[in-house]
Amino acid sequence: MATFFKFFFTLALLVVVMGSTNAQLSTNFYANTCKNLLPTVKSVVQSAISKEARMGASLLRLFFHDCFVNGCDGSVLLDDTSSFTGEKNAVPNRNSARGFEVIDNIKSAVEKACPGAVSCADILAITARDSVVILGGPSWEVKLGRRDARTASQSAANSGIPPPTSNLNQLTSRFNALGLSNKDLVALAGGHTIGQARCTSFRAHIYNEANIDASFARTRQGNCPRANGTGDNNLAPLDLQTPTSFDNNYFKNLVNRKGLLHSDQQLFNGGSTDSQVQAYSNNPSTFSSDFVAGMIKMGDISPLTGSRGEIRKNCRRVN
Numbered sequence: 162m163a164t165f166f167k168f169f170f171t172l173a174l175l176v177v178v179m180g181s182t183n184a185q186l187s188t189n190f191y192a193n194t195c196k197n198l199l200p201t202v203k204s205v206v207q208s209a210i211s212k213e214a215r216m217g218a219s220l221l222r223l224f225f226h227d228c229f230v231n232g233c234d235g236s237v238l239l240d241d242t243s244s245f246t247g248e249k250n251a252v253p254n255r256n257s258a259r260g261f262e263v264i265d266n267i268k269s270a271v272e273k274a275c276p277g278a279v280s281c282a283d284i285l286a287i288t289a290r291d292s293v294v295i296l297g298g299p300s301w302e303v304k305l306g307r308r309d310a311r312t313a314s315q316s317a318a319n320s321g322i323p324p325p326t327s328n329l330n331q332l333t334s335r336f337n338a339l340g341l342s343n344k345d346l347v348a349l350a351g352g353h354t355i356g357q358a359r360c361t362s363f364r365a366h367i368y369n370e371a372n373i374d375a376s377f378a379r380t381r382q383g384n385c386p387r388a389n390g391t392g393d394n395n396l397a398p399l400d401l402q403t404p405t406s407f408d409n410n411y412f413k414n415l416v417n418r419k420g421l422l423h424s425d426q427q428l429f430n431g432g433s434t435d436s437q438v439q440a441y442s443n444n445p446s447t448f449s450s451d452f453v454a455g456m457i458k459m460g461d462i463s464p465l466t467g468s469r470g471e472i473r474k475n476c477r478r479v480n
Contacts, residue, residue, distance in 0.1 A: 168241055186304035186464060190283075193325040195275035202267050202284065209263040214405035217292035218356025219260040224289035225352070226258060227282070229339065230318045232463025235282035236311035236320040237318075238264060238476040251318030256394065257359065261477070264288065268476050281476035282307035286460050293456075298357055298407030299449040307472035311479045325362040325422040329432045331464070332424060339462055341455065347428055347437045348451035349459065354411035358421055360385035361393040366423040372430050374418040377401070381421070397421060412442035 191198045210217045227237040230248060237254070238261065239247040248254055249261075262286060271279050283305045293302045322446045323335050336346040366373060380401075386392045398404030399421050400411045411425075415438050420426035429438040441448040471480055 176374055186306040186466065188302040188304055194272070194278045196281060197274050198271065199275050199287065199334060201270050202287045203291045205263065205267045205270050206288055207295055208229075209260075209266070210292065210295050210417070213287070215355075215357055216260055216263060217296045217310060217405070217407075218352075218399075220263060220285075220292045221289045221352055222356065223258060223260055224285045225349075226318070226322055227252060227285050227325075227402075228358050228459050228462045229335075230311070230321045231305055231314060233286065233460055234463070234465050234467070235280060235285060235307070235476065236313040237312040238281050238285070239310075239313045239479070240372070240477045242478070244356060245313075246315050247313040248315055248318040250320075251315045253318060253322040253324065264476055272474070277472055277474065280307050280309045280470075283284055284476070289456070292405050293352075293452075296405060298354075298409040299453050301453040301457060304457065306466055307464040308466060309473045309476075309479075310431065323424065324351065325358070325424045326365070327427065328422040329427045329430070329434065332427065333366060333433075339459075341458060343434060344437060344451060345455040345458055347434050347441070348427065348448065348455040350428055351409070351411050351441065351448055351452050354403070354409070355405060355409055355420075356399050357396040357398055357404065359393060360395040360397070361389075362434050363388070363397065363421050363423070366421070366426065370423065370426075372381070372418060372426055373420075377417075377419045399425070406462035409441050409445040409448045411450065412438050416442050 173236050185279055206220065223237060227235060230236060237248050237258065249258060264281065267284050267288060268281060271284065286305065286307070290301060290303050323332055332346055333343050358397050363381065364385055367378045367385060368387050381397055384392070384395050386396060400414060401419060402410040402414065414420055415426060415429040418426065428434045471473060474480055
């Protein structure tokens with residue numbers, strides 16, 4: 162009898178250990194099931210960025226907007242249907258999130274190479290890294306093994322993604338709630354070294370606020386009229402110096418009060434994050450290493466693993 166219980170206990174322990182192993186993300190998750198995954202993804206990303214450099218920032222942003230809403234589960238990619246409301250029309254994404262066609266192209270290429278093996282959530286994670294590298298930023302090994310959500314939440318997207326009107330307390334609270342530190346917040350905000358923002362996102366900052374360089378404000382006002390509803394979708398670079406190069410100029414801009422968004426300039430406005438912004442403005446390698454650490458931590462937010470979720474055949478809809 163004792164031997165039976167010992168055997169049963171060992172078996173149960175083995176199941177627990179195997180279950181927890183299955184639940185871990187790893188950098189070699191597809192080593193046996195999709196050996197050419199990384200070059201397959203990178204070639205499509207490279208092609209998309211060659212056609213439009215801004216696309217790198219758009220793809221990086223998709224990963225942020227995915228992870229900040231119920232974890233990194235590919236939910237941001239789901240289309241609305243007559244019976245399903247996704248996240249694409251949430252306020253932070255509507256007329257703003259882009260790059261979905263590139264993800265479709267990557268998924269098609271990956272499905273040809275390895276049918277039914279790779280999740281859309283993992284494709285987003287790899288694509289974010291590749292975009293940063295192609296635009297001159299640091300590289301890192303992406304942890305993989307996420308599965309795709311069968312649901313999405315527009316309300317969680319509306320409440321979970323920090324708007325450009327956020328103050329420092331709101332930013333730190335949201336990041337901290339996801340297990341990201343204030344250091345991670347500042348480092349990850351450095352993703353705004355690439356990409357563009359719409360006039361509607363920075364209008365109040367350039368017309369109504371004092372913590373902005375006056376000549377910079379005037380320059381931005383030239384393409385962003387004061388009146389709401391006029392030129393709302395006109396674009397301006399988040400980093401006025403090198404908008405398609407991943408570098409530390411974003412932080413130099415903040416020190417010079419040339420942050421485009423209210424939420425950007427909040428990071429250097431007499432508060433607790435000023436010293437970190439100053440450090441990154443002086444030391445690009447410190448920024449790069451902290452950005453990598455932050456991206457890896459963000460990629461660990463609430464993934465679906467093991468038997469949870471699914472591997473979507475089409476990133477826009479559940480199987």
